[in-house]
Amino acid sequence: xxxxxxxxxxxxxxMTRRGFASGGDLIRLMVADREVVGYGINGRPIYFDSPxxxxxxxxxxxxxxxxxxxxxxxxxxxxxxxxxxxxxxxxHSFCQTYAEFQHFTPEWxxxxxxxxxxxxxxxxxxxxxxxxxxxxxxxxxxxxxxxAQLRRIIQLQMNPITGISSKWCYHENxxx
Amino acid sequence: MSTWANLGLxxxxxxxxxxxxxxxxHALLILVMITVLVGYLMFMLFFNSYVxxxxxxxxxxxxxxxxxxxxxxxxxxxxxxRLLYLLDEINExxxxxxxxxxxxxxxxxxxxxxxxxxxxxMIPTNELAxxxxxxxxxxxxxxxxMNSQIRxxxxxxxxxxxxxxxxxxxxxxxxxxxxxxxxxxxxxPGLFYGQCSEICGANHSFMPIVIESVPVNYFIKxxxxxx
Numbered sequence: 245x246x247x248x249x250x251x252x253x254x255x256x257x258x259m260t261r262r263g264f265a266s267g268g269d270l271i272r273l274m275v276a277d278r279e280v281v282g283y284g285i286n287g288r289p290i291y292f293d294s295p296x297x298x299x300x301x302x303x304x305x306x307x308x309x310x311x312x313x314x315x316x317x318x319x320x321x322x323x324x325x326x327x328x329x330x331x332x333x334x335x336h337s338f339c340q341t342y343a344e345f346q347h348f349t350p351e352w353x354x355x356x357x358x359x360x361x362x363x364x365x366x367x368x369x370x371x372x373x374x375x376x377x378x379x380x381x382x383x384x385x386x387x388x389x390x391x392a393q394l395r396r397i398i399q400l401q402m403n404p405i406t407g408i409s410s411k412w413c414y415h416e417n418x419x420x
Numbered sequence: 421m422s423t424w425a426n427l428g429l430x431x432x433x434x435x436x437x438x439x440x441x442x443x444x445x446h447a448l449l450i451l452v453m454i455t456v457l458v459g460y461l462m463f464m465l466f467f468n469s470y471v472x473x474x475x476x477x478x479x480x481x482x483x484x485x486x487x488x489x490x491x492x493x494x495x496x497x498x499x500x501x502r503l504l505y506l507l508d509e510i511n512e513x514x515x516x517x518x519x520x521x522x523x524x525x526x527x528x529x530x531x532x533x534x535x536x537x538x539x540x541x542m543i544p545t546n547e548l549a550x551x552x553x554x555x556x557x558x559x560x561x562x563x564x565x566m567n568s569q570i571r572x573x574x575x576x577x578x579x580x581x582x583x584x585x586x587x588x589x590x591x592x593x594x595x596x597x598x599x600x601x602x603x604x605x606x607x608x609p610g611l612f613y614g615q616c617s618e619i620c621g622a623n624h625s626f627m628p629i630v631i632e633s634v635p636v637n638y639f640i641k642x643x644x645x646x647x
Contacts, residue, residue, distance in 0.1 A: 285473075296471035382545055384554040392551035397423060400610055405431040408423045 277306035281337075293338070293345040303337045311336055421556065421587075421613040430587045433608050433633070436507060437589035443503050447496055454492070513571035513603055515564065515639075521574070521581025521594040521616070524623035528562055533643045542626050555625065556613045561632040565639035566606045574600045582617035585631055593618055606633040 275289045284290060284301025291300045305311070314333055317325060325333075334341075383389060394408075401409045413420045422430060432438045518529040522539075530536040543557045564570055574583045576594035584591035585604075592600045606612070614629040634642070 295469075296473055382554060384545065384548065384552075389550055393553060396551040396553075397421070401608075402421050402610065403423060403426075403431040404608075407426070407431050 275302055278302045278304070279307065291339065293340050295342065295346060300338075304339045305336045421553065421611070432587060432589070433606050433610070433612055434588040434590075434604055435607060436604070437587065439503055439506060440589050443499050446499060450492060450496060511569050511603060513569040515568060516571045516573065517562065517564065518573045518575075519562075519583050519594065519629075521576035521578075521583065521620070521627075523578050523621050524616075524627045526581075526583070526616075526627060526629060528560075530643070534647050536643065536646050540629070542628050553613070556615070556628050556630070558628055558630045561611070561630040563632050563634060563639060563642050564606060565636040566609050566633045568636060569603055569605050571601060571603050574602075579620045580618045581620050581627070583614070583629060584617045585612050585614040585629060587612045588631075590614075591617055606631070609633050609635065 278289075278291070280289050280302050282299050282301055284299070285294075285297045287301070289302045291302050291304055293300075311332075314329060314336075317329070318333060322330075339345075384393070398409055398412050404410055411420055412418075429441055429444065432441055515530070516532055518531060520527045520529070525539050525541045527537065527539045538560045540558045540560045540562065542555065543552060543559060545554050548554060548557065572583070572590070572592065574592040574594040575598060576596045578596060580596070581594040582591060583594055588604045588606060590602060590604050592602050594600065610633055612631040612633065614631075616624055616627045616629075618624075620627075
């Protein structure tokens with residue numbers, strides 16, 4: 245394995261890579277001509293961007309002649325590299341920058357929208373059930389009956405410790 | 421009786437129910453503390469960007485989060501066992517009531533006193549007085565003396581029913597061919613409501629139980645009148 249395969253000869257590199265691929269390993273087929281540069285997260289030659297594994301096992305792009313020229317320039321003083329060349333070298337090894345793959349996505353808007361639609365559907369179903377399906381409430385639900393029942397509850401001193409009768413002042417005959 | 425928007429337990433009318441309420445509050449407090457702690461930990465995960473890919477174990481914290489829950493469970497178990505044995509204490513009841521479940525009404529017998537027997541049917545909604553409680557009021561209430569130990573024997577004539585009064589912390593299944601016994605004690609006067617608690621057919625929701633707790637002398641007067 246070489247970090248700068250162009251110095252060794254491309255054919256030799258390709259033979260080595262394709263030797264593994266011809267064994268039927270799917271991952272190695274997907275690797276194709278990309279250099280293996282480290283262990284990665286589990287030793288397999290897979291590329292992914294992740295903050296907890298900063299150095300994937302393989303470079304992002306395949307080897308090409310323009311890169312070989314840049315790699316030779318990279319061996320010299322880095323101050324001689326222009327900003328564009330540095331960016332090219334980065335983009336050859338990596339797909340995205342930290343700022344790009346850690347960016348907040350607008351996916352939450354879709355999730356919120358779907359959730360609110362479901363809530364609205366639920367509310368719509370309950371309102372239509374109440375209007376079209378359910379029978380009228382019994383007579384005991386009207387105000388006259390409820391106030392008579394409340395009077396009886398207070399007279400019977402129901403739940404007098406922490407409940408409804410505890411909120412009534414029996415001396416002054418009114419709510420506390 | 422439960423009043424509108426009643427989320428918690430009804431106020432107790434029995435010392436045992438008081439103890440049950442205290443235990444419930446104690447256990448719920450512990451549960452709320454655990455829930456808040458776990459919720460906080462889960463919430464803070466959203467704001468944690470630290471990663472340690474090579475974490476294998478932490479002996480000290482593992483010891484702590486094993487021993488601490490065991491201690492918390494002790495704090496729940498000991499009051500629970502105390503209450504469990506308190507509920508089974510032997511005492512000398514002064515009145516025995518027999519309650520027989522039928523489809524769909526209750527019948528009561530006071531065999532201590534010249535065999536007083538009566539049926540207790542729910543008052544239908546269309547015959548209810550303006551201040552009547554729908555699905556709760558009955559034609560003949562169970563009259564019982566307050567501040568006296570009461571024994572109840574529950575059985576059923578047809579299918580399984582269950583006799584319950586939440587304010588007294590009593591629930592006893594009535595099984596045909598079997599007598600189930602329990603004791604309770606009412607410490608204040610008033611009306612206490614309950615509803616059949618074992619599915620027993622079409623009108624299972626329409627066979628309530630009402631206890632009218634009265635001072636002992638009133639109870640004696642009522643017994644004498646019904647002799």
